[in-house]
Amino acid sequence: MSASRPSPPEPADAASPGRRRGRRAGGADTREALLAAARSEFAERGYEGATVRRIADRAGVDAAMVNHWFGGKDALFTASLDLPMDPEAILEQVLPGDPERIGERIVAMFLQVWDGAGGGPLVAMIRSVAAHPDAARMMREFVSRVILGRFVGAVAPDRPDERAALCATQILGLGMVRYVLRLEPLASADHPAVVAAIAPTIQRYLTGSLDG
Structure with a gap:
């Protein structure tokens, strides 16, 4: 019987000299290591x-x-901010349908996500943003690029950055x-009432004229 052939050693990544040899064991430690690294990279870069x-x-x-x-x-960025939402799922829920009613879908979606989480992660996020410049920078980019920027890009006729900020x-x-x-009464208002009050303004910012 011939001897079994030994497995070749895993090659080191020459382009990444800082990476340890071999792979970190799979499991929660890998996920947490990625989250820690992501928070640092997003804050720095x-x-x-x-x-x-x-x-x-x-x-x-x-x-x-x-x-x-x-x-x-995108999902790693969201997870690093500890927000209870999946950007891709949000886009799939909001983008299909009449572009002239996307404001309604955006407000309804945010209410659904925030109320479903009891508002806790949002409160923590706002407090973190107020106290830490790095957290504020990450949140600005999340709102402007990962979420609202993609809504705006899909429907806006012009001035996308201004529309996303508004x-x-x-x-x-x-x-x-x-x-x-x-x-x-906004804190306890039901979803249809909040949507009816705020969605028209969101809709104008997305698809209407910004000149008056």
Whole structure:
């Protein structure tokens, strides 16, 4: 009987000298290492500057682990902020349908996500943003690029950055008043009432004229 052939050693990544040899054992430790690395990279480089490769190298794992655990950069960014939402699921829920009613779908979706989580993660996020510049930078990029920027890109006729910023004033303002300040009657208003009050402004910011 011939001897079994030994497995070849795993090659080191010459382009990434800081990566440890071999792979981190799979499991929760890999996920937590990726989250820690992502928070550092996003804080230092911003959403655009941070790459999946850099995050994986910093965590000491293969870049494929990002897709395995999170499905991609957007979802990893969301997880690093500890927000109870999946950007892709939000887009799939909101984008299909009449573009002239997307404001209604956006407000309804945010209310559904925030109320489903009891508002807790949003309150923690706002407090973190107020106290830490890095957290504020990450949240700005999350709102402007990962979520609202993609809505705007799909329906806006012009001035996408301005439109995304204007939408953010309404969405984040709603979150602050409803879940942090708990200002009545908005804090306890039902979803249809909130949608009816705020969606027309969101819709104008997305698809209407910004010149008056």
